Structures are given as structure tokens and as C-alpha cells.
Amino acid sequence: MYKVIYHIDEREKWSLTLGNVTNMIVYYQAHHIDYQIEVLANSVAVCDYLKGSTFQSQILSLIEKKVIFVACHNAMEAHHILAEQLMENIQVVDAGVVELVTKQSEGFAYIKP
Template sequence: MYHVIFHIDEKEKWPLVLGNVKNFMADHMAAEIEVLANAAAVNGYRSGAFIDQMRELSDQGAKFVACQNALNAQHILKEDLPEFVSVVPAGVVELVKKQSSGYAYIKP
């Protein structure tokens, strides 16, 4: 089984990232897929435009994660995030831990 973590730190890249995840799942539904958002990209979790598409991918098994450091910097509360988004203390640490445990890294 393949494991992959998609990294996004710019809000403008959400359409590209979500398209990438969709294409990946179309081919490999059984993979472990995580989307890790840090820096300004966490604002995408507050944007109506992307939530429906994210929820659909989440329902199909993709994990959506936000960086707590970034939420603090962007003044976003955990309670304001969609229910399918989980939070890690530091996005960069999550990226390293996942790669260390065998995840491939993709930065669209």
C-alpha cells in the first residue's frame, strides 16, 4: 500500500492540491493519503469554496490536517474548522515524521 503526504502552504494552491488528491485516489483508493496545511494555507479550511470537495475526499479516506502554529498565526480557532480536519502542533514536524515512516512527499 502506498502512503503519501501532500504539503500546502499557500492558499492559492488548494484547487491544484485537491485535484492532485482526486487524481491520486482515482488510481489508488487504497492508499494512505494525508493533506498537511501550514502557513497561510490553513485559511483554506475556512473557505466555503473548498470545504465540500475536501469533505468528499475525506469521506473517501483522505486525511486533512492543520498546523496549530499556523492556526495561531492566522487567528483561527480549532472550533472554527470543519469536523473532518485534525490538528497537529507543528506542520513541519508532521511532514518529517510521516516521511520518516515511509510516506512519499508531494508539494503541488
């Protein structure tokens, strides 16, 4: 199984990140490869997890393909975002940087578009 964590901290990178994730899933599915993909947003990028975001339909579609989307609680606090304001199925972790280190120690490849 391939395990990958994408890290996004700039709002301008959402299209690129979601495109990369989609392309990776297409490849893995075409080659019958099991995968676990997580997208971690911290800094200002967490703002695009809000309900009604420009990227909501893409994110929800990828969640249906088993992609895990994670928000940094510290970034949420910095941008005055409450968990109830997030799209459904967005997970929250205490600290994004800790999540990155944890996933890498578990064998996840790190990608920052």
C-alpha cells in the same frame, strides 16, 4: 500500501492540490491499490479549512474517501484561527514541519504541488 503526504502552504494551490489528490485516488481505486493520503496545510493555507471555505465540499468529499486533512496549530495561531472554526474532521497537529518529517520517516512520499 502507498502512503503519501501532500504539503500545501499557499492558498492559490488548493485547486491543484485537491485535483492531484482526486486523480491519485481515482488511479489507486481503478487499480485496486490500498492508499493512505494526508494533506497537511500550514502557513496561510490553513485559512481554507475554515467552515464555509470555497473548498469545503471538495475537502469533505475527500474525507469520505479516507483522506486525512491536517492543520498546523502554529499556523492557526498565526492567523487567529480556533479549532472550533475548522470544518469537521480536520485534525490539528502542533507543528506542520514536525508532521512532515514524522510522516516521511514513516515511509510517506512527500508531494508539494
